[in-house]
Amino acid sequence: MAELLLIITAWIHVLFAIAVIGGGFFNLYVLGPQLKLLQPTDAAKITMAVGKSFIVLVWTSIAGLFVTGIIRSAYVGFSKAFGFGDSYGITMNIKLILFAVIIINAFLITKTARKIQSTTPQERQPLGKKIRTLSTANAALGIAIVLLAVVLRYNG
Numbered sequence: 553m554a555e556l557l558l559i560i561t562a563w564i565h566v567l568f569a570i571a572v573i574g575g576g577f578f579n580l581y582v583l584g585p586q587l588k589l590l591q592p593t594d595a596a597k598i599t600m601a602v603g604k605s606f607i608v609l610v611w612t613s614i615a616g617l618f619v620t621g622i623i624r625s626a627y628v629g630f631s632k633a634f635g636f637g638d639s640y641g642i643t644m645n646i647k648l649i650l651f652a653v654i655i656i657n658a659f660l661i662t663k664t665a666r667k668i669q670s671t672t673p674q675e676r677q678p679l680g681k682k683i684r685t686l687s688t689a690n691a692a693l694g695i696a697i698v699l700l701a702v703v704l705r706y707n708g
Contacts, residue, residue: 558627565620568613569701572654573694575606580687592673599680603665610658617651640704647700650693657686657693 583602587595625633625644634648635641661683668679 554627558624561620561623561627565617565624568616568620569694569698571613572610572617573691573698575609576687576691576694579606580684580691584684596673596676600665600669607662607665611662614655614658639707643700643703643707647697647704650697650700654690654693654697657690661686661690 579602587599590598628640632638632640633644636645664679664683664686668676668683671679
């Protein structure tokens, strides 16, 4: 029974990661380029509507990743998961640092997105660029975290 719960927890953990990373890639590489084809006022309306929903998904997924990560670490053993005595602990700690940076960036994105709602179209451009830069950084960090997760699975 414990093994089944671990499998379910790992599956949920992966689903949360897919939501954050996949959603970020969709926004950057599918939605973003299409918005550039629209009139600025129409693009702004769509961006704000999508952003409100996506922010909820991101923060829910971050909370879910945190909770399922703690559960999975408890199964492995906290001293092994967060220690520096072997490659597993070192890899996990690097993964956690990258996850912390994603959380900080998500906070900055959320704060900037809320600020955009009360700005003029001219003020939106640099704020939008800031969001795209932070989102691109989070996409790269997400790729690195997935690589580290694979390393943990097969070499940790």
